[in-house]
Amino acid sequence: MDNSIMKAVVITKPGGADVLQLQPRAIPQPGANEVLIKVQAAGINRPDVLQRKGQYPAPANAPQDIPGLEVAGIIESCGNAVTRWQNGDAVCALLTGGGYAEYAVAQSSQCLPVPQGFSFAEAASLPETIFTVWHNVFRLGKLQPGKNFLVHGGSSGIGITAIQLARAFGAKAFATAGTDEKCEACISLGAGKCINYKIQDFEAELKSEGIDVILDMVGGNYIAKNIRLLREDGRLVFINTMKGSKPDPADLPDFGLVMRKRLTISGSTLRNRDTEFKQLLTEEILVHVWPKIESGAFKPVIFKEFPMREASMAHKLMESSDHIGKIVLTNNWWS
Numbered sequence: 001m002d003n004s005i006m007k008a009v010v011i012t013k014p015g016g017a018d019v020l021q022l023q024p025r026a027i028p029q030p031g032a033n034e035v036l037i038k039v040q041a042a043g044i045n046r047p048d049v050l051q052r053k054g055q056y057p058a059p060a061n062a063p064q065d066i067p068g069l070e071v072a073g074i075i076e077s078c079g080n081a082v083t084r085w086q087n088g089d090a091v092c093a094l095l096t097g098g099g100y101a102e103y104a105v106a107q108s109s110q111c112l113p114v115p116q117g118f119s120f121a122e123a124a125s126l127p128e129t130i131f132t133v134w135h136n137v138f139r140l141g142k143l144q145p146g147k148n149f150l151v152h153g154g155s156s157g158i159g160i161t162a163i164q165l166a167r168a169f170g171a172k173a174f175a176t177a178g179t180d181e182k183c184e185a186c187i188s189l190g191a192g193k194c195i196n197y198k199i200q201d202f203e204a205e206l207k208s209e210g211i212d213v214i215l216d217m218v219g220g221n222y223i224a225k226n227i228r229l230l231r232e233d234g235r236l237v238f239i240n241t242m243k244g245s246k247p248d249p250a251d252l253p254d255f256g257l258v259m260r261k262r263l264t265i266s267g268s269t270l271r272n273r274d275t276e277f278k279q280l281l282t283e284e285i286l287v288h289v290w291p292k293i294e295s296g297a298f299k300p301v302i303f304k305e306f307p308m309r310e311a312s313m314a315h316k317l318m319e320s321s322d323h324i325g326k327i328v329l330t331n332n333w334w335s
């Protein structure tokens, strides 16, 4: 057996979930500031689905055809400039890609210790959503204790993270989701109210509360509603626009409100940010978020684990949107 070869889940061509196939690949080699991780589990995120469809290409410095933005596992080897980690350390890491594999390379500065008492699957479910929520809700959105926070897609991986972190940092959380069951899950995680947007209008339901920070992944006909719902000095932060990046022509946003309420509209994508920025986020998360996780103020929510070879089924589940929380692949390759 050739010990320079690993198994990987590969995007064989852009398309449906069945284009994900198991293939042999060379084990990647860590650069000076990188570590090689023997992957025990890899989290699935909606951007992986977009990448598979050919709608979200990997950055030039990432593996082009192996998806996977987050893993947990054991450090197998370290680049010669790495001092923070040693072989055998259990870590979870934010990647630019390549997580659906037996081995993945990560920047040493984007690794975090597996939280006390967490399984590898639970640890693998953390990095992408925690980095995204930390940056967009707390840095760009400047959420403060006692303020009102709304996340759309409250039962998504991002949503369950945003609700719990908002609560852990003393804010009041609200959410929207597409079924009553999803709404109940959001409430059980700490949302004060969750609006089933299929049967209720979130703007009407939350008007009396007033919202200080909104994390939006929907866009489209939510844009004008979000702007009306925000309180003075409110912040609207986009991380996607699943219903379109343009507002509903029948309900255009009133930018006079942006001026009169002194609103801030912002947004970001994480994957294409440089290593220095991700290192900064890692350091902040280690100081501010990891203690909340280890104190039990944040619980991982894993809807289903799949063995790596069933990655296509895992993607189908994500595209069905039937899940609540995270979907994770495990290194159980053959069962």
Ligand SMILES: NC(=O)c1ccc[n+]([C@@H]2O[C@H](COP(=O)([O-])OP(=O)(O)OC[C@H]3O[C@@H](n4cnc5c(N)ncnc54)[C@H](OP(=O)(O)O)[C@@H]3O)[C@@H](O)[C@H]2O)c1
Pocket (backbone or CB within 6 Å): 044, 045, 046, 047, 128, 129, 132, 153, 154, 155, 156, 157, 158, 159, 176, 177, 178, 179, 182, 217, 218, 238, 239, 240, 241, 242, 243, 268, 269, 270, 271, 318, 321, 323, 325
């Ligand atoms: N900008 C960034 O850096 C960044 C990073 C990570 C993720 N994201 C984005 O954040 C979002 C959540 O990611 P995730 O990995 O947590 O995904 P996820 O668990 O699959 O959640 C997506 C949720 O969006 C809702 N949804 C699906 N299609 C929709 C549509 N057409 N209109 C409105 N809602 C829809 C679904 O909930 P309902 O069934 O309740 O509608 C689903 O639970 C994704 O859009 C992803 O692209 C952005």
